[in-house]
Amino acid sequence: xxxxxxxxEAENSERRNSFPSFKAGDxxxxxxxxxxxxxxxxxxxxxxxxxxxxxxxNGETFTVRKVSNxxxxxxxxxxxxxxxxxxxxxxxxxxxxxRLYYLRGRQGKAARIKEKL
Amino acid sequence: MSGIIGKKxxxxxxxxxxxxxxxxxxxxxxPCVVTQVKNDETDGYTAVQLGYGERKEKNxxxxxxxxxxxxxxxxxxxxxxxxxxxxxxxxxxxxGQEIKVGDVFVEGDFVDAIGTSKGKGFQGVVKRHGFxxxxxxxxGQHNRERAPGSIGGAxxxxxxxxxxxxxxxxxxxxxxxxxxxxxxxxxxxxxxLISGSVPGANNSTxxxxx
Numbered sequence: 198x199x200x201x202x203x204x205x206e207a208e209n210s211e212r213r214n215s216f217p218s219f220k221a222g223d224x225x226x227x228x229x230x231x232x233x234x235x236x237x238x239x240x241x242x243x244x245x246x247x248x249x250x251x252x253x254x255n256g257e258t259f260t261v262r263k264v265s266n267x268x269x270x271x272x273x274x275x276x277x278x279x280x281x282x283x284x285x286x287x288x289x290x291x292x293x294x295x296r297l298y299y300l301r302g303r304q305g306k307a308a309r310i311k312e313k314l
Numbered sequence: 315m316s317g318i319i320g321k322k323x324x325x326x327x328x329x330x331x332x333x334x335x336x337x338x339x340x341x342x343x344x345p346c347v348v349t350q351v352k353n354d355e356t357d358g359y360t361a362v363q364l365g366y367g368e369r370k371e372k373n374x375x376x377x378x379x380x381x382x383x384x385x386x387x388x389x390x391x392x393x394x395x396x397x398x399x400x401x402x403x404x405x406x407x408x409x410g411q412e413i414k415v416g417d418v419f420v421e422g423d424f425v426d427a428i429g430t431s432k433g434k435g436f437q438g439v440v441k442r443h444g445f446x447x448x449x450x451x452x453x454g455q456h457n458r459e460r461a462p463g464s465i466g467g468a469x470x471x472x473x474x475x476x477x478x479x480x481x482x483x484x485x486x487x488x489x490x491x492x493x494x495x496x497x498x499x500x501x502x503x504x505x506x507l508i509s510g511s512v513p514g515a516n517n518s519t520x521x522x523x524x
Contacts, residue, residue: 199323202323202325205505255329255335256327256335
């Protein structure tokens, strides 16, 4: 990438470093700011990270998957977005892939991820 | 109209205060030098000519060398004229004066970007003019999914009208994109971030107008 663009994106390095390191397979709890009218509240979304895209760029995103009432829900969060308040790592997972798309076709026991100790 | 000449660096994105991700083009704009000031008496209209980028003296025609010498600068790569260069500058633009991004734009301004679009080579009518193509593979089509169709009548008018849209060289034209917002200005590095995309390849010249 161009050095000039790198220097512009480096302005966000402080915020980037404020997040714990997490990758695909980890279980995270994302605190998202939600504005309703002029009130602001925090919503939590807990699930498994199935991918991180565009690493080290301003547009970096990560996808969190959870199963709620038997329905799989995936949410994509822009990492550097001001609406992402906090990311907590609940559990480290041991996986052999960077993109865990195979979880989408699995349920229950088959969708487990081993814990990294 | 005021403006500045610059070079396209590439694209990135920034977050607005409301959390929106805005795609931006980074442009290294200026510093430009005033190479000519046109006025009503001598030229019949008022305008300011700016120069940007360096070029070797040996590669500059003698006539242009003299033109730049008059302004007291080194030969410039790109020259562009801006008519009625901003009112606040009226009367205080001098030959050889340096113009920077911060002098011309402020954050939130809407600007037009002019560049030379990327060349695409010889292209068909679907890419070049946005034709729909035939739209199906069966019912008698065997090799004409992207064909232009009819280009006119028969014995009347017995010719193809001028300007009929056909296949040909695509891209490489001067393109102006209007109403792009200035998202951020970094004056110490002569950089300006403009929302959206700007015509042309990276490192190509871009003219920004307000």
